[in-house]
Amino acid sequence: MLHETIAKDQPVRRWDDYVVPQCWESFTSEDHAVWDLLFARQLELLGTRVVSAFFDGIDLLKLSHPGIPDVEELNRILEPRTGWRTVAVPGLVPDDIFFAMLSERVFPVGNFIRAREQLDYLEAPDCFHDMFGHIPLLAHHDYAEMVEHVGRLGTAAIAAGEGHRVARIYWHSVEFGLAKERGELKILGAGLASSFGESHFSLESTKVERLPFSAERAVHTPYRHDAFQPLYLVSDSLEQTIAEVLALTSEELLRL
Numbered sequence: 001m002l003h004e005t006i007a008k009d010q011p012v013r014r015w016d017d018y019v020v021p022q023c024w025e026s027f028t029s030e031d032h033a034v035w036d037l038l039f040a041r042q043l044e045l046l047g048t049r050v051v052s053a054f055f056d057g058i059d060l061l062k063l064s065h066p067g068i069p070d071v072e073e074l075n076r077i078l079e080p081r082t083g084w085r086t087v088a089v090p091g092l093v094p095d096d097i098f099f100a101m102l103s104e105r106v107f108p109v110g111n112f113i114r115a116r117e118q119l120d121y122l123e124a125p126d127c128f129h130d131m132f133g134h135i136p137l138l139a140h141h142d143y144a145e146m147v148e149h150v151g152r153l154g155t156a157a158i159a160a161g162e163g164h165r166v167a168r169i170y171w172h173s174v175e176f177g178l179a180k181e182r183g184e185l186k187i188l189g190a191g192l193a194s195s196f197g198e199s200h201f202s203l204e205s206t207k208v209e210r211l212p213f214s215a216e217r218a219v220h221t222p223y224r225h226d227a228f229q230p231l232y233l234v235s236d237s238l239e240q241t242i243a244e245v246l247a248l249t250s251e252e253l254l255r256l
């Protein structure tokens with residue numbers, strides 16, 4: 001995520017100014033083969049290490065269909081289910097634009113995929129991270145509502161000059177959160193679910209801290225975007241994360 005100051009005299013930017021056509025037909029057979037390789041490798045690596053709603057989303061959205069998903073085809077299933085839709089963007093979007101998109105149940109996905117030579121190194125999130133990591137849980141009704149709420153919180157926090165507060169909530173839940181499920185530690189965050197190296201590390205490393213998730217702790221816990229996290233926040237369940245975040249008002253977020 002980017003952290004920038006928005007000048008007062010800057011023209012108002014709209015989120016749809018950042019949307020580009022996915023140009024699905026322009027993906028090469030090599031691009032699709034890289035997706036298939038990443039998809040198969042990651043599912044095998046994850047086993048049952050992600051919250052079960054993630055796998056429900058993979059099935060519901062037919063993400064195991066070979067090749068990079070076409071955003072329009074994906075939206076034909078996702079939008080009637082939870083009101084979320086995906087749009088293509090050429091790379092990271094500014095934080096204010098990102099949260100404005102979320103507040104309207106729009107999720108930006110990169111219109112590119114990494115090269116085979118860079119399977120495990122990403123300069124910017126590509127469509128594998130965005131679609132494999134983020135989209136399955138957006139088929140879950142309550143999670144879908146939570147992410148929309150994060151969008152609204154983000155817009156309000158940025159307007160108050162406190163964007164880092166919501167960025168940390170987002171990071172420690174949607175991107176790098178862990179959650180228990182039937183007593184077992186599971187991956188919740190998209191950054192972990194889509195990572196070859198950090199998925200097992202987050203669950204199994206003895207060199208990191210894992211502390212109980214709360215909105216207050218998340219707001220006060222900085223994060224790394226250039227290395228594996230030194231600390232993960234663990235909620236009692238997917239439902240606990242959703243309930244905590246949904247209960248948070250913009251005013252409370254600024255007071256925490």
Ligand SMILES: [Fe+2]
Nearest residue numbers: 125175190191
């Ligand atoms: Fe992400």
